[in-house]
Amino acid sequence: MDKKITIVTADDHPMLLKGLTEELTTNGYNVIGQATNGIQALELVLKLQPAIALLDIDMPVLTGFEVIKMAREKGAKTKFIILSFHKESYYIVQAKAFQIDGYLLKEDTFFEIEHCINEVLNGNIYFSKSIDDQPLQNASEELKRLNLLTLSETKILKLIAQEISNQEIADTLSVSIRTIEKHRSNIIEKLGLKKGNNVLTNWALLNRNVILSQ
Structure with a gap:
């Protein structure tokens, strides 16, 4: 896999954003944009059209979910990966409903992040191995009932x-x-x-x- 894939990162915690960006860059990924709020993230995705966008959920102005929804409505082909502290069913249901490409936890290792990037670039949906099966099952059941x-x-x-x-x-x-x-x-x-x-x-x-x- 060519690591020179383009990535935009977004998180409203400067230290977390800096650490993630440095880790990606050190490992050969091409980070072409960084955002500290949802509207910046949306603008960067639409302007730069990165292969991957790694987004936090809880950001000012727009949430990560709202960024993804609006970017897709405007035709963005970017693959979206959520990187969050949240592992509750409520958030997993939303991720599945929005058909998000990947969902990682901030506790995950960089190896897990890299594995997720590879999976979504190959057209697969990837959820962190740190997320228990129960929230994933609950999310699937709720969506089935809506259908x-x-x-x-x-x-x-x-x-x-x-x-x-x-x-x-x-x-x-x-x-x-x-x-x-x-x-x-x-x-x-x-x-x-x-x-x-x-x-x-x-x-x-x-x-x-x-x-x-x-």
Whole structure:
């Protein structure tokens, strides 16, 4: 594998960004841009079109996930690898929903980072070996349940995730509130949620990024 592949790195912690960049450069990779916030990262990816972008999730202005979504909408062919402290199911679900090429943890060795780069350049999806199987399985199950929804149910769920009321959803779709309530009940059942006040709204807000990516 030719190590002179172009890479953009992004992290709002200067020391972590410096260390990662130096490690990549020392090992023969061509780091052509560095960003300390999401908008800088997006601009660099769109301008430089690197082969790989290594992004943190929690960055000012735009998150790593938002950078990836917006870059792809603008036609970027870059392979995206998340490098984060987060290993919880919530983040893994988002990574899978956005079809991110690689997901690494900041605790991983450089050997693991290099292995991930090679895998994604070969067209594979790679998740850190440090991530337990359970979060990965949970993420896959949640996405499977979302795929059970009809087009109408998916549309309604997206509106719920945007904090739009039942009445506004009914008006938007030109149906009765009773029809919306029936759809909400069906969605709750398909997603396997426990029934209760605002359970669907709370779930939709928590998983907003995943829902809106569908």
